[in-house]
Amino acid sequence: MATADRILDIAENLVQTRGYEAFSYADISAALGIRKASVHHHFATKAELTRAVAARYRGVFADRLRALEREFPDPTRRLMRYLRLFQEALHDGDHMCLYGMLASDTQTLPAAVRDEVLGFFADQEKWLTGVIAAGRAAGEFRFDGKPAGTAAALFAGLEGAMLVARARGDVPYFAAVALRLVGALTSGG
Amino acid sequence: MATADRILDIAENLVQTRGYEAFSYADISAALGIRKASVHHHFATKAELTRAVAARYRGVFADRLRALEREFPDPTRRLMRYLRLFQEALHDGDHMCLYGMLASDTQTLPAAVRDEVLGFFADQEKWLTGVIAAGRAAGEFRFDGKPAGTAAALFAGLEGAMLVARARGDVPYFAAVALRLVGALTSGG
DNA sequence: GTCTATAAGATGATAGAC
DNA sequence: GTCTATCATCTTATAGAC
Numbered sequence: 001m002a003t004a005d006r007i008l009d010i011a012e013n014l015v016q017t018r019g020y021e022a023f024s025y026a027d028i029s030a031a032l033g034i035r036k037a038s039v040h041h042h043f044a045t046k047a048e049l050t051r052a053v054a055a056r057y058r059g060v061f062a063d064r065l066r067a068l069e070r071e072f073p074d075p076t077r078r079l080m081r082y083l084r085l086f087q088e089a090l091h092d093g094d095h096m097c098l099y100g101m102l103a104s105d106t107q108t109l110p111a112a113v114r115d116e117v118l119g120f121f122a123d124q125e126k127w128l129t130g131v132i133a134a135g136r137a138a139g140e141f142r143f144d145g146k147p148a149g150t151a152a153a154l155f156a157g158l159e160g161a162m163l164v165a166r167a168r169g170d171v172p173y174f175a176a177v178a179l180r181l182v183g184a185l186t187s188g189g
Numbered sequence: 190m191a192t193a194d195r196i197l198d199i200a201e202n203l204v205q206t207r208g209y210e211a212f213s214y215a216d217i218s219a220a221l222g223i224r225k226a227s228v229h230h231h232f233a234t235k236a237e238l239t240r241a242v243a244a245r246y247r248g249v250f251a252d253r254l255r256a257l258e259r260e261f262p263d264p265t266r267r268l269m270r271y272l273r274l275f276q277e278a279l280h281d282g283d284h285m286c287l288y289g290m291l292a293s294d295t296q297t298l299p300a301a302v303r304d305e306v307l308g309f310f311a312d313q314e315k316w317l318t319g320v321i322a323a324g325r326a327a328g329e330f331r332f333d334g335k336p337a338g339t340a341a342a343l344f345a346g347l348e349g350a351m352l353v354a355r356a357r358g359d360v361p362y363f364a365a366v367a368l369r370l371v372g373a374l375t376s377g378g
Numbered sequence: 379g380t381c382t383a384t385a386a387g388a389t390g391a392t393a394g395a396c
Numbered sequence: 397g398t399c400t401a402t403c404a405t406c407t408t409a410t411a412g413a414c
Contacts (some may be wrong), residue, residue, distance in 0.1 A: 019210060022294070024388080024389065037393095046389095105211070150369065153369040157349055161342075164344070187377060224381060382412090384409100386408095396399075
């Protein structure tokens with residue numbers, strides 16, 4: 001495995017656990033066993049490194065969503081698998097969603113990273129809107145108003161559930177809240 | 190107004206906009222117009238300063254909830270006013286909920302501050318549980334399961350809506366998502 | 379209570395040898 | 397690609413004068 005990829009793996013974990021401000025080249029150097037200068041050789045600046053982490057994760061997640069579309073034609077099952085992706089991102093309850101974490105650092109974030117965060121949020125709302133609209137058309141979901149509004153509320157709910165779950169180190173809390181959000185938003189009046 | 194209180198005001202704003210890791214004694218010194226050493230005279234360590242900010246805000250918010258109970262006996266109106274408190278915390282779309290922001294810094298937070306964060310979350314879930322239970326008893330709300338579960342989902346949803354809204358600088362987004370969460374969670378099956 | 383001065387350490391980043 | 401060495405700057409925090 002290439003050094004650049006190992007650096008991205010380590011940086012991804014550091015951002016998810018500590019955030020943009022609280023991780024450093026020294027952390028990566030220690031975890032990988034090479035000097036700080038060597039890390040800079042692969043990613044010259046922290047802005048470029050974090051942008052690369054964000055862009056890679058976004059692509060990986062988009063691939064996973066496409067896989068869900070292939071494997072789970074049923075909207076309800078597709079949505080349940082989507083919840084599982086979020087729960088997996090929590091790891092043992094000590095990782096925040098990469099983009100939720102970066103969002104909390106919005107004010108100090110390099111512009112290119114912020115663009116990836118907003119792009120990821122837009123990706124998720126668009127995908128969820130499609131699933132929810134298909135579910136209503138199939139008679140599986142019931143809700144008022146446009147699908148986009150329900151999708152936005154569901155996505156925000158999942159981000160908040162991850163934020164609180166990680167503060168508590170409580171994965172079952174996330175699972176319970178996520179299920180209730182889906183239940184309330186897709187079987188309402 | 191006492192210097193200590195002005196320091197707390199400035200620190201509160203800095204935590205809500207930049208987070209625990211990204212604010213410094215130098216920021217407070219510049220905003221207040223006194224030297225860093227003078228800030229340390231009032232709050233010896235960053236841990237103690239942040240703990241004081243967190244404890245004060247928690248008390249103020251608890252007072253506001255008690256005021257809502259006095260002024261709005263109707264559960265639906267009480268809940269709508271609760272949403273307004275969250276929206277006000279967003280300011281112009283550039284402030285995160287103080288505790289949501291600190292929650293994102295969980296891993297690097299002093300233990301005393303983390304305790305305040307978890308205490309605030311518990312406060313909010315308990316209060317919301319009471320409002321929701323009263324609303325169901327009064328025939329205003331309809332939902333399955335225990336009130337505590339619905340309260341947890343609503344609170345998480347509001348935190349997530351604030352996180353995403355601030356990243357976008359979009360207050361109307363928060364208002365729309367908050368209303369939909371309340372609608373779905375309190376008028377469901 | 380506020381100041382000047384200072385400390386010890388971390389930060390992101392660069393130059394240049396191997 | 398990795399290293400040593402170095403840089404300017406920032407961080408939290410303290411000592412002691414006024």
